[in-house]
Amino acid sequence: MSLEDLLSADFRSLADRLNADGFADRLLVKLKASERLRLVAVGCAGAAGAAIAALQFGPLTQAIAEAAPMLAGMTVTKTTIAFANAPVMVTALLFAIVGGATAMIAPGSR
């Protein structure tokens, strides 16, 4: 038996015994638990951020309405679209953009 065969046989026999001792199962349980924890943390942070952001919806809509009064003043005709609620729509769009950008850089997102 050559040295290489000896090392290889010793290694194989050790690896065979290690294969059956449940290490992989324990590790995978731990990995899944930490992944769940990470998702909960990200979810909580996202929910808190969304709640805080929602508080700003009214003031932001008001600010947009004041900054561009012509949006709120537009009327519905055959050739124009109803912009009566435009400040609300613009605010909602802004929130959607911010939410999307956050999701793109959130940990674990691809």
Next chain:
Amino acid sequence: MELNDVDLVILAKAARDSAAFEALVRRHQAPLRAFLIRMTGDPPLADDLSQEALIKAYRGLDGFRGGASFRSWLFSIAMREAAMARRKTKGETAAAAGNVEEASPPREFSLDLQRALAGLVEEERSAVLLCDAAGFSHAEAAAAMGAPLGSVKTYVARAREKLRAALEIDEQGIDAGKASRA
């Protein structure tokens, strides 16, 4: 059909919670632990290092670009972990033969082997274990060790020489006395 490592990595990257990484863990954990047990001579430490390496591989899967094999990449993480652990304990655990019985079959030859391995320089031990025990190619071992290919070949040659001397094995193979015990 069994998927290869690259396919499994692609699947694991696409969906973190997929069974793909689980398959990679099941495929590589035993060789990784066996390697670290033979490297450190300390099975509990080897298991800790393996666990840490596999968790880091899972979290850093995006960092695997496929330039080397997955197992080279995984073993390189494990070797970095081992080096960090060694720095922390200032060499106390390095290749200690004290815990060998726990990891090895109760055969005198395995104890001799572990002692002979413990007598090697760390790079030599890594190289010979990767190439001759774990079945890595020299290129894979070089990638795992972060060393030039030529150096790895030298480490392997030197390690073989030292092991043969320590185990009283000649170029043809194991001597009669050892063979009867192995």
